[in-house]
Amino acid sequence: MANNLADALLRKIAVSNRLDPEDVGALEKLPIERRAFGARETVVRDGERPTQCCLVIEGFVFRAKTTFDGQRQILSLHIPGEIPDLQSLHLGIMDHDLVTLTQCTLGLVPHDALKQVNRVRPNVAAALWRETLIDAAIFREWMVNVGRRTGLARMAHLLSELRRRLEAIGRASNGAFRLPITQAELGDCLAMSTVHVNRVLQELRRDGLIEVERSAFQLLDQPKLEQLGQFDPHYLHLSPAA
C-alpha cells in the first residue's frame, strides 16, 4: 500500500507509538477525503463544530487564536502526518482557528470513522490519545518559551524544535529544512513584533548559528542553538518507549 492517503499519518504515528499490523490496517482503511488548499486559507474556524478531522498530508498548517483587539497568537505549527484538530473528536466546538501556512493537501476524516476505529482497536485509540497529549506537551513548552525566554532564546528554541520534529519524519537533514513562513508569522508564534523577529534572526546569522534563504532554513550549529534556546527535546516524547 505504497501510496495510501494514510501514509503520512502512519509514518508520523510510528515515530511515537508501536502499532500492530492490524492497527496499521485499520488506519489504512480509514475513509479519507483528499482536499487541496491554498496558502493562508482558514480550514476550520473558532466556534465551529466540525464533524471531521484534518490530516496534514502535504504542507504546513497552524492553529491560532485572535484576541478581541486583533492580536494573533499562533498556538502550534503542524507538519505532514499530524492531525491538528484531533481534539475536535471529543471537544465539539473549536476554540481556535486552523489555517494553512502553505499550499496543502489535507485528508478529511469523518469523526464517525475515527470513533469506530477507536472502539474496535484500543491500541489506535491510545496512540491517537497520545498524539493529543504530545500536542499538549508542546503547548506547555511554548508557554514557557513565550513567558520566560528572551527573544533570541525563543527563536533558537522554536527552530531547534522544528528541526527535531521535521527530522523525525524525514523532512530535515543536517539541520536543513524548508519552511515557508514569514517573519510576521514567526512573530505570532513567539509573541514578538516583526521588527524584533528580524533583528533576532540577524543576530543568529551574525553569530553563525543559522542561514535563512527564503524558505530554506539551515541550522549551522545545533548544539549552540539548542543551548541558547534552552532546548531539551524530552518534551517532544519522540520515542515510543517513553
Add this chain to the structure above:
Amino acid sequence: MANNLADALLRKIAVSNRLDPEDVGALEKLPIERRAFGARETVVRDGERPTQCCLVIEGFVFRAKTTFDGQRQILSLHIPGEIPDLQSLHLGIMDHDLVTLTQCTLGLVPHDALKQVNRVRPNVAAALWRETLIDAAIFREWMVNVGRRTGLARMAHLLSELRRRLEAIGRASNGAFRLPITQAELGDCLAMSTVHVNRVLQELRRDGLIEVERSAFQLLDQPKLEQLGQFDPHYLHLSPAA
C-alpha cells in the same frame, strides 16, 4: 456511596461529560490510595516515570516547568476533582513538575487500573481523554494570555477563569472563592514579576473590580473583569453537550 474517594472526580467529570450509571460504578470501584501532602511539596518531578496518577481530592496543586536559569513558569492550576498528571498514563516520562499549592489530599490511582477501566468502558476512556483535551485547551488560552495581553488583562483573565472553574464544582459563589496563593506564584502563572503582580492587583482593587483578603478572593464586577481580561469561557468546554 456518599463518601467515596472518587466523589470529587465524579463531580468534576460530570461537569463536562455524560456518564452512564455503569461508568460511574466503574470509576467508584477504582483503587484509590489516599495520601496527605503539605503545601509546596513536589508530588511528581520532571523526568520521572510515574506508575500512577494523582487525583486532587482536596486542596490545590499546580504544574510547573523550571528553565535552566531557574525561572519558573506555572503551567496550570488544579482544583478538586482534576487529575493533573493524567497525561502520564500515555506519555510515560514527566516533562514538568507536579507540586501542591496548599495542603492537599490526593488520591493515587495506578495506571494499570485506569487502563483497565478504559478498556472495559469506552465511555470512561472518552471522558478522560476529553479531560486531557480541556487541559490542553486551557494551555492554549494561557499561551495567549502570557503572550498577547497586558499585565492587567492577564490577571483579570486568570481570576475570571478560576471563578468559572471553581463555580462549576461548587467552590465559588457570587465571585467569592478561597485560593491560598502568593503574589510570587501568581507571577509565575502569568509570567510577570512579583512587583508587577502587586501593582496590578492594586489597580484592580482601586478600580473596584476585586477584593483580596489573604486567600479570600472576591470578584466584585464580573462583567467588567471579564471584559478587561478579554475572557470568553468557551475554551473551558464546561458543558457536556459541547
Add this chain to the structure above:
DNA sequence: CGTGGATTTGAGAGAAATCAAATCATGTGG
C-alpha cells in the same frame, strides 16, 4: 517594469523587569 508583500533600518516610547528597602503578618520560643 511596475506593484504589493516581505524584509530591513532607524529612532523614540513604553510596559515591565530589576534592584533595594521598608512595612506588614505570622508564628515561635523564651
Add this chain to the structure above:
DNA sequence: CCACATGATTTGATTTCTCTCAAATCCACG
C-alpha cells in the same frame, strides 16, 4: 505575652528589552 525571625506585601527609583511608528529596500511575479 512579647521579642524575634521569616516570609509576604508594598513602595520607590532605575534600567532594559521590546514595541511602535515610519520609511527605505528588496524581491517575486504578472
